[in-house]
Amino acid sequence: MSNTTKRIVKIFDTTLRDGEQSPGCSMNIQEKLEVAKKLEKLGVDIIEAGFPASSPGDLESVKTIAGIIRDCTVAGLCRSLEKDIDAAREALAGAAHPRIHIFLATSPVHMEYKLKLSPEQVLAQAVAAVKYAGKFCKDIEFSAEDAFRSDPDFVCKVFGAVIAAGATTVNHPDTVGYAMPDEFGARIRYIKEHTPGMEKAALSVHCHNDLGLAVANSLAAIANGADQAECTVNGIGERAGNASLEEIVMGLRVRKDYLNADTRIDATQIYTASRLVTQVTGVKVQPNKAIVGDNAFAHEAGIHQHGVMANRETYEIMTPESIGIPKNRMVLGKHSGRHAFEERLNDMGYTVDGETLESIFAEFKILADKKKVVSDRDIEALVMGVSASAPETWKLEHWAINTGSALGATGIIKLLHKDGEARKQVSVGDGPVDAIFTAINEIVGKKPELELYEIGSITDGSASQGETMVKIAWEGRHWNGRGVSTDVLESSIKAYLSAINAMEWDLAAGISKSPLREPLKEA
Known part of the structure; x- marks a missing residue:
């Protein structure tokens, strides 16, 4: 890559929508709100809060999040149907920065067997949906479901038409995780160069991990001009999951020399965001998971340990502190005071209100009477237990x-x-x-x-x-x-x-x- 001015790539987080759709990852409204607040602190550009038309519960959760989150765009997903767009309009009414996200399939297999529509009908429906959404919202994203298995010229035609109709972002997903990085990067370059009016909209990618290549494909897309990457914390999502937010962000951060692109993400919030999603969904990450796994910064082999002790750069390309794992391991016990406890919470990346702090500190004191030393993981568990729980019936x-x-x-x-x-x-x-x-x-x-x-x-x-x-x-x-x-x-x-x-x-x-x-x- 040339040494040109570094681009800023938008991070579109769909943990609360696509991530929550995966089996076992459902969250209640309180848990979704806690995750949304953490995503806001993490610095994501767009939070896809849910699919408002899918159920009254989803509509209510999107409405709740949209009314509280102020520093991020909040998006609601819709099919290309007026009733879905109406539900999203209702859910996003209180958002500081609302986005209506519309999708419609463009691949031959989806058009013939799922939609039972001709390409001309798909094009007309996509344009009509974007125009209808434009009556209520200036920020509109259109996704061509199964775009990678679609005819690229047809995708360019659809994208050009929806941009002309008012779409401000067009998304090219690899819905079934089929692409290889080189060909996906080449496809994004082709779409960028052959879509009429592409300069008027952002080009996004949404990659699934069925072949374990979601992050690689997302980075290849960014290298070839993609403006936005759609991802989830810990890579949760349908089937094998989505592109992992933390891996995309740190891939860009660590290899800025190669990719010349970065994000607005505060990487020091990554670890606590990962742990929060793990706690509220109950879905753990494997120990050797890149960036946030328990073994990501562990060194057991003697030669590795010797090298790291001499100079961490021998085997570490990033530091634990860069993703928010605290360096200062202060020991807390039953004699620790409220100030020391609050300072430790801040070091760990947690910010809680006064009432919540008192509740957590009270639980800490009870635990400290039972244990000689209270670890960071113990404190983390206390925070999760108090802040992300439903009210006690x-x-x-x-x-x-x-x-x-x-x-x-x-x-x-x-x-x-x-x-x-x-x-x-x-x-x-x-x-x-x-x-x-x-x-x-x-x-x-x-x-x-x-x-x-x-x-x-x-x-x-x-x-x-x-x-x-x-x-x-x-x-x-x-x-x-x-x-x-x-x-x-x-x-x-x-x-x-x-x-x-x-x-x-x-x-x-x-x-x-x-x-x-x-x-x-x-x-």
């Missing part, structure tokens, strides 16, 4: 379990309802967890299906907190819950109650996540 008062190899299991639990009423239940089960979950179900009056129950440790050693993740389902809808405690049974109870509270809050608010009858295809 049910609060844990106390619990007890009697179990043994010849006794079976009996669970006793007392919960306090938000209206002040205390309820106690005794139940038997196949094991201690089954017994206590059954008791909770009896109190709540519902028996959701337990889809996932997973226990791990936050740190090493016998004094580590146990971290439990659960997923429950009720009448076709799904909720996540997590809990931490030095007692794994208590962490299990907290996780289950967290999921129950998310369910109760959604149901009480009348928030529906019922999907549209026709399948919602990704861009």
Whole structure:
């Protein structure tokens, strides 16, 4: 690449839309809002907050996010239908910087078998949708679904027409993750050079990871003139996922000498953004995940350790601090004060309001009485537990379990309802967890299906907190819950109650996540 003036590439984050569509990644409104706030602090240019027409719940979450986020553009996804655009207009009414994002397939296989439309009809529908959206919004993005498997000249024709109709961004996705980097880069260059009026709009890419090439294809596209990259935190998304935000950002940052492009992302917020998405979705990243995996900056081989101790540049092309992993490992314990704790939160990239800080600090003090040293991962777990939870319909008062190899299991639990009423239940089960979950179900009056129950440790050693993740389902809808405690049974109870509270809050608010009858295809 030549040494010309560095370009700034926009980051379009779709963690809350495409990421949340992936199995097991559903979030409640409170969790989505916490992620949106973190994305705003991270510095993404556009947050795709959801698909407003897909359900009342999605419309409500987009509306909530649009009313609070001020420093980012907030986008809502729509099919090329007036009813979808109307839903997006309603959801984005309070946004400081709204964007309506419209998509329509352009590949032969999609047009013939899914849309059952001719190319001429697709072109006309795309133009009509953009013109209709233009009545309500100046910032309009049009995505040609399955663009890479489309005739490039037809894509250029559609893009030229929608730009003339008012689109300010046109998106060329590799919807099924089929492309190779060289050919995808060449395609983007072709689109850039052969689309009428391309100079009036930004060219975006949205790459899926079915062959593990989403980031490589995105970087190849940027090298060939793409102005915007669509991605998700941790690469979550449909099937094998989307291009990973952190890998694109750090790829551009570390290889600025080659790519001559950068983003507005505050890279020191990357690590905490990754951890937040992991916590609210319950979907962990593999240890060897680039940039944010637990082993990304670990060195076990002796020759590597020796080199890193002599000069970190021998085996590290970026520092842990560059993505927000704190260098100063201050030890906190039961004698640590509020000021030291708040300073540690700031070092870790967390900013919380006064009331939330008091809640987290109170939990820290309880934990510090149980553990000699409280680690960064312990603090992170406390922050996630307080800030991203649904309001408590049910609060844990106390619990007890009697179990043994010849006794079976009996669970006793007392919960306090938000209206002040205390309820106690005794139940038997196949094991201690089954017994206590059954008791909770009896109190709540519902028996959701337990889809996932997973226990791990936050740190090493016998004094580590146990971290439990659960997923429950009720009448076709799904909720996540997590809990931490030095007692794994208590962490299990907290996780289950967290999921129950998310369910109760959604149901009480009348928030529906019922999907549209026709399948919602990704861009």
